[in-house]
Amino acid sequence: MNxxxxxxxxxxxxxxxxxxxxxxxxxxxxxxxLNQPIYGIKIGSGKTKILMWSQMHGNESTTTKVIYDLILSLSDSDRSISVEGLTLYIIPQLNPDGAEAYTRLNANAVDLNRDALDLSQPESKVLRKVFEDFKPDFCFNLHGQRTIFSAGKKGKSATVSFLAPAADAESSVTSARKEAMQVIAAMNNQLQQSIPGQIGRFDDTFNHNCVGDYFSCEGVPTILFEAGHYSNDYNRNITRKFVLDALECAFDVIQNKIHLGYSVSEYLKIPENHQDYVDILCKNVTIKEGTKVFYNQEMAVQFIEELEGDKIKFQPSFHSFGDRIELLAHKTIDFEGSSRPLLFHFAQGENVDNEMFLGFY
Ligand SMILES: [Zn+2]
Structure with missing residues (x-):
């Protein structure tokens, strides 16, 4: 089982x-x-309490895999991860219905990360109750992000991203938020050694209905983790290792209060995420649109994730075309000299014929 x-x-x-x-x-x-059970797992008996949950967005499975890897590590005394001095409370798959259907939303089509104040959904109430009973010193909000993000403008793919969510509309650096920033700065420092330039920071616009913002507002240092794209790793099995490394680092610095030696400016130096990537950039294609024909065009293609049977299919879909596309791509295919008929007539989001890509990627 892996x-x-x-x-x-x-x-x-x-x-x-x-x-x-x-x-x-x-x-x-x-x-x-839909009446599926939601589970909590407690481990350790240390003084400092960390609450973490994954898959409140059902299609973000990577951080649940990280929880699996964490459980394995903590089960094996030969492995390095230690939670001495900590008590962890882990909720894997807070949104089991979304995880089953592979949807961001829950079965009532509500985004659980926009329900922190409303508490309109049973899953949101479960998380709030654990938060109130467990009284965490830190919260880790574990997510997965799309392939579109770069770490900084036109930067490398954002393989891991973080945010210390705002606690008010002014994005003040409250003492809780500062501590979250310090832990992130420590994780960034460590991750830069294995994935230099591939760590991003999310924008901190305050939304009290977002769970992280809400907990931050309640005075608990809260960290958003986003598992993102690493080259050719669409199943995110490389990324999961880096997220596990980040967790290990967070546990270590929190146990030993090492994070207090980091500054807010070290957090702010992490480049902000930009939406600068598409999955595939096709060069030298001919595009037919109505009666017009455009030669030597660039065409951007984005994968749409679709659940087919018990697997996720990455369906290529049309994004945009032009003489020159000002986007970076995870893969570039040059069709120059290709004998394939390259006449397309796509609407945005429309599927791109898989046949066209056969042999190209
Ligand atoms: Zn998410």
Whole structure:
């Protein structure tokens, strides 16, 4: 069991929970809209408490895989991750219905990360109750981000991104927020050694209905983790290692209060995420649009993730075309000299014929 696929429904992940070593205390903490159980796992008995949850967006499975890797590491005394001095409370797959259907939203089509104030959904209430009962010293909000993000304008692909969410509309650096920034600065410092230039920072516009902003506002240092794209790693099995490294670093600096030696400016130096990437850039294609024909065009293609059976299919879809496309791409295909008929007539978001790509990627 290693969860290589991007699709990770609860029926697959819950087998991990059935065989947890006894140092993990498992409890069912609520039900989803479709009556699926939501689980909490507690480990450690240290003074500093960290609450973390994954897959509140059901199609963001990478950080649940990271939780699996973390459980393995903590089960094996030969591995390096230590939680001495910490108590972890982990909620994997806060949105099990979304994880099953591979949707961002829950079964009532609500974005759980826009429901922190409203608490209109059972999953949001479960998280809030754990937050109130467990009284964490830190919250880790574990997500996955799309392939479109660069770390800084026209930078490298943002493989991991962070945010210390704002606690007010002025984005003040409150003491809780400062501590989140310091932990992020420490993680960034470490990750730069393995993925230089591939760490991004999300924009901190305040939205009280976002869970991270809400917890930050309640005075708890909260960190958004985003597992992003690493070259050719669409199933995110390389990225997951870097996110696990980041968690290990966070545990270490929090246990030893090392993060307090980092500054807000070190956090602010992490480049902001920009939406500068598409998945594929096709060069020298001919585009037919109505009666007009455009030669030697560039065409941007973006993958749409579709659940097909029990696998995620990365369906190429049309993004845009032009003489020159001002976007970076994870892959470039040059069709110059190709004998293939290259006459397209696409609407944005329309599927691009897979046949065209056969042999090219
Ligand atoms: Zn998300």
């Amino acid at each position: 969860f290589i696929d991007r699709y990770l429904p609860p029926s697959r992940f819950n087998s991990v929970l059935e065989s947890l070593p006894k140092q993990f205390k498992l409890s069912e903490i609520g039900k989803s809209v």
